[in-house]
Amino acid sequence: MHRSGLIELEVVMAVMRLGSFRAAAQALNMSPTAVSNAIAGLESRLNVRLFHRTTRSVALTEAGDRFVTRVGPALREIQQAADEIHSLPAAPSGTLRINIPQAVGQLFLDGIVVRFLARYPLMRLEIASETRMIDIVAEGYDAGIRLGESVPQDMIAVPLTPDIRMQVVATPEWFATHGTPQTPDDLYQHQGICMRMANGGIYRWEMSRHGQHYALAIPPRLATSDFFTSLTAVRAGLGVGFLPGFYIEEDLRAGRLVSVLDEWTQPFQGLCLYYPGHRHIPEGLRAFIDFVRES
Structure with a gap:
C-alpha cells in the first residue's frame, strides 16, 4: 500500500483529507494507534503541532495547513513515480x-x-x-x-x-617439421605463440604430472593478449600455442590442429x-x- 516509503506524510494527507484518525487508519489499512503515533512522531521532529484534536473533530493548524500545501504536490509526484515503476513492462529492459x-x-x-x-x-x-x-x-x-x-x-x-584445461597445440605440419614434444622440456626447441599478461609479462605455460611441476618460459615468436589472435597464428603454422580446450575443439576434430602432452595439463575452474x-x-x-x- 505504502510504496513510496513516506508513510508519515501519507498519514498526514489522509487525516487532512478525511478529517478523522480512524477514517485515515481504515483507508491506509493501519491501526488508529499507528496513525496517531505517526502524526505524533512527525510533529515531534518538526517541533510543531499539525492538527487541532478534539473528541469530535480533527482540523489542521495554521502551521499544518502551510505544511500540507507545500508537501502535498511533492508527495503526489513521489506516489506517481512509485506507480510508474510498478507499471513497467514485465519484460526486462x-x-x-x-x-x-x-x-x-x-x-x-x-x-x-x-x-x-x-x-x-x-x-x-x-x-x-x-x-x-x-x-x-x-x-x-x-x-x-x-x-x-x-x-x-x-x-x-x-x-x-565447465572446468578449463590448457592444451599444447600446433598444426600437423609444424610437428612434422620440428618434431613432436615428448616432455615439457622439449617445448624449448619450438617457437611459441604466447600470451602477454596485464602486468606486461609473458604467461608461463604451467604443466604438472606425478609431482613434477613446470612453469615454462617458451621463447615467443608472437605475443598477444587475445586468445583468438593466438589461435589464428597457431592455425597459420607460426608456432606452438598453449590454449584453452574449448577454443580448439573444432580444430582438433577437423585435424587442423594436434594436441600434445595432454597428460601434463590439469583442469582448473x-x-x-x-x-x-x-x-x-x-x-x-x-x-x-x-x-x-x-x-
Whole structure:
C-alpha cells in the first residue's frame, strides 16, 4: 500500500483529507494507534503541532495547513513515480554493463550475447573487455566475467563454462617439421605463440604430472593478449600455442590442429559470471543470470 516509503506524510494527507484518525487508519489499512503515533512522531521532529484534536473533530493548524500545501504536490509526484515503476513492462529492459576479459570477447559475443539480446529486445548491453582485474562496483559495472579463482570473495559467482584445461597445440605440419614434444622440456626447441599478461609479462605455460611441476618460459615468436589472435597464428603454422580446450575443439576434430602432452595439463575452474551480492538485483541482470544458468 505504502510504496513510496513516506508513510508519515501519507498519514498526514489522509487525516487532512478525511478529517478523522480512524477514517485515515481504515483507508491506509493501519491501526488508529499507528496513525496517531505517526502524526505524533512527525510533529515531534518538526517541533510543531499539525492538527487541532478534539473528541469530535480533527482540523489542521495554521502551521499544518502551510505544511500540507507545500508537501502535498511533492508527495503526489513521489506516489506517481512509485506507480510508474510498478507499471513497467514485465519484460526486462534497460542497460546492462558487463566487464569481461579481453581474451574471451568473441567467445562471449557468439555464445551468449547474441542469443540474449534476441530473446530480450528491450535490453541493451555495454561490454568492456580488458586484461586487468577491476572493481566492478567502483567502476560502475553490473557484473563481470573472470576465471573462478579470480572472483572476489564478496561476489556471487555463476559458472559460465565447465572446468578449463590448457592444451599444447600446433598444426600437423609444424610437428612434422620440428618434431613432436615428448616432455615439457622439449617445448624449448619450438617457437611459441604466447600470451602477454596485464602486468606486461609473458604467461608461463604451467604443466604438472606425478609431482613434477613446470612453469615454462617458451621463447615467443608472437605475443598477444587475445586468445583468438593466438589461435589464428597457431592455425597459420607460426608456432606452438598453449590454449584453452574449448577454443580448439573444432580444430582438433577437423585435424587442423594436434594436441600434445595432454597428460601434463590439469583442469582448473572455468569462467564465472559474478556480481555484487549485497544489493538489489535489477531485472535485466536477473534475466541475464537466469539466461547464463539456462545456457
